[in-house]
Amino acid sequence: MHSRIDNEPTHSYAGYPLRIGQPLPYGATLTNNGVNFSIFSRHADACALVLYHVGEAQPLVEIPFPDEFRIGNVFTMQIFGLDYERIEYGFRFDGPYKPRQGLRFDHTKVLLDPYAKLISGRDVWGEPPQGYDDYPHRARIVPTDYDWRTDRPPHIPIEDLVIYEMHVRGFTQHPSSDTRYPGSFAAIREKIPYFKELGINCIELMPIFEFDEFEYSGRSNPITDEPLKNYWGYSSVGFFAPKAGFAATGGLGMQSDELKALVGDLHRNGMEIILDVVFNHTAEGNENGRTISFRGIDNKTYYMLTPDGYYLNFSGTGNTMNCNNPIVRGMVLDCLRHWVAEYHIDGFRFDLASILGRDQNGHPLANPPLIELLAYDPVLANVKLIAEAWDAGGLYQVGSFPDYGRWAEWNGRYRDTIRQWLKGTRGIVWDVAQCLQGSPDLYAGRGASASINFITAHDGFTLRDLFTYDHKHNYANGEDNRDGTDANYSWNCGIEGHTNDPIVNDLRRRLIKNAIALLMVSRGVPMILMGDEMGRTQNGNNNTYCHDTEWNWLNWDLLQENPDIFNFFKQCIAFRHAHPVLRSKDHFLNRDAVGSGYADITWHGTSAWQAEWDDHILTLAFMLDGSHARDGSDDMIYVGMNMHWTPHRFDLPDLPRDRYWHVFANTSPDIQVEIVTPGEEPRIINKDHIWIGARSVIILVGR
Amino acid sequence: MVALNQKVNYRLIFEMLEVTIEQDRDVTILGLHGELDSQSAPEVREQLLNAVHSDSKIVLDMSNVSYMSSAGLRVLLLLYRRIRENVGQIVVTGLHDEVRDVMAITGFLDFFVTAKSRREAIMAMS
Incomplete structure (x- = not known):
C-alpha cells in the first residue's frame, strides 16, 4: 500500500515521535498510526500537552507545542x-493572569480539553x-x-x-427497580418494555454530559x-462526553458504547431519545x-464578563457561557x-x-x-430542537423564542394555566381554552407542534405533590427553604402533606387523573415526568x-400501590395514539373546512353549543370532529371538564346519524369504571346529557 | 459423535495475550488467553484475520480471557465482519460472565452466536 509521508514523524520529544497536526477537528482524533491533538486559545502565550497513564497521579510526559505547531490561535500536534x-491527556497553558482584563491563565493547572469525548x-x-x-477530570x-x-x-x-422526562440514575437506582445494573444506561435498556407498555415513544x-456529582462537597x-x-x-464539566457514572461500564471507560447500545435499542423499538x-x-x-x-484556556472567549x-x-449558577462568541458558537454546533x-440522538x-x-x-x-445556526444546520436537520425559553436573568420568551421554523418551546404558560384550572381557579377559562388548542395565542404561525405541553417537569412538584402540598418544603436542600419556585399553583386538598384521610386521597387521585387526561387531549406535544404515572412523591420538595x-x-x-393511576396514564396515552385528531401539528381552523357539517x-358548556366564558365559570367542554384529522376518518371526541366542587349536568352535542357517544374516561366520584381500553368504550344509551361529578373530567368518543 | 482433535497447531504470544489456533476438520478453533486490550489488539487483529479464509468456520474460545477493553471488542467485531464478508461462520464460546455482560451492555454481543462449549459451538455450525 502507498505510504503517505505524513505518517512519518518530523520531530521528537522525550522519545515521542511528533509531527505538526491538523488544526481541525478540535480535540483528540485517532489517525492511522497516532493521535491528532488540537486546541484553541486566542490569548495564551504557550501550551503543552500533558499525558498520563490512566489513573496515575504524575504525568508520563509533558510535551510543549513547538512554535511551528501553532496555526493561528490553534495549537496542534500529532503523536x-x-x-x-x-492514556489520559490534558493541556497546560501559559499566559497572563490579569482577572480585571478577563485573563485567568494559571500555569499550575492541567486543563480538560473542551472537546474531550470521554472523561x-x-x-x-x-x-x-x-x-x-x-x-481531576x-x-x-x-x-x-x-x-x-x-x-x-x-x-x-x-x-x-x-x-x-427522566433522570438516568433516578429511574432505576432504587432497589425496587429489579434491574441488573441499577442507575445506568444499561438499566434503561432493560426497561424498554415498560415504556412500551405505558405508550412512551420518546425519553428525554x-x-x-459529564458532570461532577461531588461539586457540592462540604454541603450537607x-x-x-x-x-x-x-x-x-x-453543570457540565465537558459537553462532548457522556457521564461515566451513568454507565455500568464507566469503570472500564466504555460509557460511549453503552450509551450507543441504548440508543440503538430504543430506535429498534420505535422510540426516540432527546437530551437535556x-x-x-x-x-x-x-x-x-x-x-x-x-x-484557564481562554476565559474571555468562553464566558460573558463584566467590563x-x-x-x-x-x-x-455563577457564570454564563458566551454563546454568541463565534468560537463558542462553533463549539456548541460541533457538540450537537x-x-x-x-450517538444518533433524536433531539435536544x-x-x-x-x-x-x-x-x-x-x-x-x-x-x-x-x-x-442550529436551526439551519444540515447535520441537525431532522432532530427536534426544544427551548426552555427563559433564563435566570429575567428574559422570558415563551411564545416569542426565535424559531426559524424549527424550534419548539417548553410551554410554561400551559403548565401554570392548567395547574390553576385543575384546582378550580376562576377567571382563566379563556386561557385554558388556548392551552387545550396548542396555545394559538402564543404560537400563531408556528403551529401547535411548537408547544411542548407539560404540567410537571423535574423543576417543581411531582404530579402527586402538586395536589398534596400548598407550599414547597425544601429545608433538606440547606438553603432555608429559599430555593425553588414559590409559583407552584398547587393545592393540598385540605391537608398539607401525606395523609390517610380517604376523602382527601380520593380527591388527589382524581386530580392526578384529570391532569393526565387533559394533557393527553391537548393539541401540542405532551411531556410527562418520570414516576408521575405511579404517583411518585418528593415529599413536597x-x-x-x-x-x-x-x-x-x-x-x-x-x-x-397505585395501579389505578398507572392504568389511567396508560389508557390516556393509548387514546392519544389511537386518535390522530388529537395530534395535528397545526392549530384548529375553528371552521368546517372538509364539509362534514362540524367545525x-x-x-360547549353545560348546554351544548353554548360555552360560557364568564370569569366565574368552572365548566367547559369541547368537541373535535375526526373528519378533520390527517387521514379524515377519526371519531368525534368530546371532553367535558367540571372543575367546580359540585356536580353539573352537561348536555351533549348531537352526533351525525347512526353515531353514538361512548365513554372512554370518567373521573367522577363513585364511578365504577373510570377508564377503558381505547376501542372498547361502552355506549351511552338513550341519553342526550351526562352528569359530571365534582372536579371531574369525562372523555367521550362518538362513533 | 464428532471426535475432537484438541492438538494445538499454533501458539502465538503477544503482550498480555496468547492465541492458540487449532484445526478440527473444517473448523478453526481460535483460543484467546489473557487480556485483550489496545496494547495487544493490533497484532492479535492481524493474526486472527490471517487465520480467516473464505468459507471459514471459526470457533472463538474466550474461556481464558479475563478482561477485554473497548479495543478488544473491536477486534472481535472486525473478525466477525471479515468472516461474514467471506460467507463464513463464527461461534463464540467460553465467555466469562463479566466479559459477556460488558459485551451485552455495549451491544457487541448482538453480533455473535454463542455456545456453552467448544463441542456445542462446532455443532452449531451448519
Missing part, C-alpha cells in the same frame, strides 16, 4: 504510536474522588467507529411524541446530615470557582453535531435557552446567530437537585 486506551475521574457514580487535585481518547448496523432514527413527527434524559442536608450531591447534573443540554453555564462557577477547563472581568450570571452523528432540549440568544455583553439579540437518596429515586413498588373544534 505517533500512542497506546490510546491507556475519566468520576468513573463510578459516588466513588469518592481520588485526589488528583491538579487534574481527565480527557481520554475514544474510537469513533461504533458499528450501528442499519440503525436509523425513527423520525417520529414531533406532534406524535409522548415524551417522558436530564443532563448526561441540615436534617439528616447526609452529604449533598449534584444529582441533577445541570446545558450550554448556558459550566461547572467552573464564578470568580471563586474551580478551574477545570475553559477558564472589569467579573462573571455575568444569567444562569443563576457530535451527538447526532456519533436546551436548558435556559434564552441565554443562547444574548450577545457577548448579555443583551438579547433580535436575530441570534447561534439559534439560527420542589427542587430536588442535590439529593442522591432513596426518596429521590423512582420507587417501582408504587406500581403496586374541527367546537366549544
Whole structure:
C-alpha cells in the first residue's frame, strides 16, 4: 500500500515521535498510526500537552507545542504510536493572569480539553474522588467507529411524541427497580418494555454530559446530615462526553458504547431519545470557582464578563457561557453535531435557552446567530430542537423564542394555566381554552407542534405533590427553604402533606387523573415526568437537585400501590395514539373546512353549543370532529371538564346519524369504571346529557 | 459423535495475550488467553484475520480471557465482519460472565452466536 509521508514523524520529544497536526477537528482524533491533538486559545502565550497513564497521579510526559505547531490561535500536534486506551491527556497553558482584563491563565493547572469525548475521574457514580487535585477530570481518547448496523432514527413527527422526562440514575437506582445494573444506561435498556407498555415513544434524559456529582462537597442536608450531591447534573464539566457514572461500564471507560447500545435499542423499538443540554453555564462557577477547563484556556472567549472581568450570571449558577462568541458558537454546533452523528440522538432540549440568544455583553439579540445556526444546520436537520425559553436573568420568551421554523418551546404558560384550572381557579377559562388548542395565542404561525405541553417537569412538584402540598418544603436542600419556585399553583386538598384521610386521597387521585387526561387531549406535544404515572412523591420538595437518596429515586413498588393511576396514564396515552385528531401539528381552523357539517373544534358548556366564558365559570367542554384529522376518518371526541366542587349536568352535542357517544374516561366520584381500553368504550344509551361529578373530567368518543 | 482433535497447531504470544489456533476438520478453533486490550489488539487483529479464509468456520474460545477493553471488542467485531464478508461462520464460546455482560451492555454481543462449549459451538455450525 502507498505510504503517505505524513505518517512519518518530523520531530521528537522525550522519545515521542511528533509531527505538526491538523488544526481541525478540535480535540483528540485517532489517525492511522497516532493521535491528532488540537486546541484553541486566542490569548495564551504557550501550551503543552500533558499525558498520563490512566489513573496515575504524575504525568508520563509533558510535551510543549513547538512554535511551528501553532496555526493561528490553534495549537496542534500529532503523536505517533500512542497506546490510546491507556492514556489520559490534558493541556497546560501559559499566559497572563490579569482577572480585571478577563485573563485567568494559571500555569499550575492541567486543563480538560473542551472537546474531550470521554472523561475519566468520576468513573463510578459516588466513588469518592481520588485526589488528583491538579487534574481531576481527565480527557481520554475514544474510537469513533461504533458499528450501528442499519440503525436509523425513527423520525417520529414531533406532534406524535409522548415524551417522558427522566433522570438516568433516578429511574432505576432504587432497589425496587429489579434491574441488573441499577442507575445506568444499561438499566434503561432493560426497561424498554415498560415504556412500551405505558405508550412512551420518546425519553428525554436530564443532563448526561459529564458532570461532577461531588461539586457540592462540604454541603450537607441540615436534617439528616447526609452529604449533598449534584444529582441533577445541570453543570457540565465537558459537553462532548457522556457521564461515566451513568454507565455500568464507566469503570472500564466504555460509557460511549453503552450509551450507543441504548440508543440503538430504543430506535429498534420505535422510540426516540432527546437530551437535556446545558450550554448556558459550566461547572467552573464564578470568580471563586474551580478551574477545570475553559477558564484557564481562554476565559474571555468562553464566558460573558463584566467590563472589569467579573462573571455575568444569567444562569443563576455563577457564570454564563458566551454563546454568541463565534468560537463558542462553533463549539456548541460541533457538540450537537457530535451527538447526532456519533450517538444518533433524536433531539435536544436546551436548558435556559434564552441565554443562547444574548450577545457577548448579555443583551438579547433580535436575530441570534447561534439559534439560527442550529436551526439551519444540515447535520441537525431532522432532530427536534426544544427551548426552555427563559433564563435566570429575567428574559422570558415563551411564545416569542426565535424559531426559524424549527424550534419548539417548553410551554410554561400551559403548565401554570392548567395547574390553576385543575384546582378550580376562576377567571382563566379563556386561557385554558388556548392551552387545550396548542396555545394559538402564543404560537400563531408556528403551529401547535411548537408547544411542548407539560404540567410537571423535574423543576417543581411531582404530579402527586402538586395536589398534596400548598407550599414547597425544601429545608433538606440547606438553603432555608429559599430555593425553588414559590409559583407552584398547587393545592393540598385540605391537608398539607401525606395523609390517610380517604376523602382527601380520593380527591388527589382524581386530580392526578384529570391532569393526565387533559394533557393527553391537548393539541401540542405532551411531556410527562418520570414516576408521575405511579404517583411518585418528593415529599413536597420542589427542587430536588442535590439529593442522591432513596426518596429521590423512582420507587417501582408504587406500581403496586397505585395501579389505578398507572392504568389511567396508560389508557390516556393509548387514546392519544389511537386518535390522530388529537395530534395535528397545526392549530384548529375553528371552521368546517372538509364539509362534514362540524367545525374541527367546537366549544360547549353545560348546554351544548353554548360555552360560557364568564370569569366565574368552572365548566367547559369541547368537541373535535375526526373528519378533520390527517387521514379524515377519526371519531368525534368530546371532553367535558367540571372543575367546580359540585356536580353539573352537561348536555351533549348531537352526533351525525347512526353515531353514538361512548365513554372512554370518567373521573367522577363513585364511578365504577373510570377508564377503558381505547376501542372498547361502552355506549351511552338513550341519553342526550351526562352528569359530571365534582372536579371531574369525562372523555367521550362518538362513533 | 464428532471426535475432537484438541492438538494445538499454533501458539502465538503477544503482550498480555496468547492465541492458540487449532484445526478440527473444517473448523478453526481460535483460543484467546489473557487480556485483550489496545496494547495487544493490533497484532492479535492481524493474526486472527490471517487465520480467516473464505468459507471459514471459526470457533472463538474466550474461556481464558479475563478482561477485554473497548479495543478488544473491536477486534472481535472486525473478525466477525471479515468472516461474514467471506460467507463464513463464527461461534463464540467460553465467555466469562463479566466479559459477556460488558459485551451485552455495549451491544457487541448482538453480533455473535454463542455456545456453552467448544463441542456445542462446532455443532452449531451448519
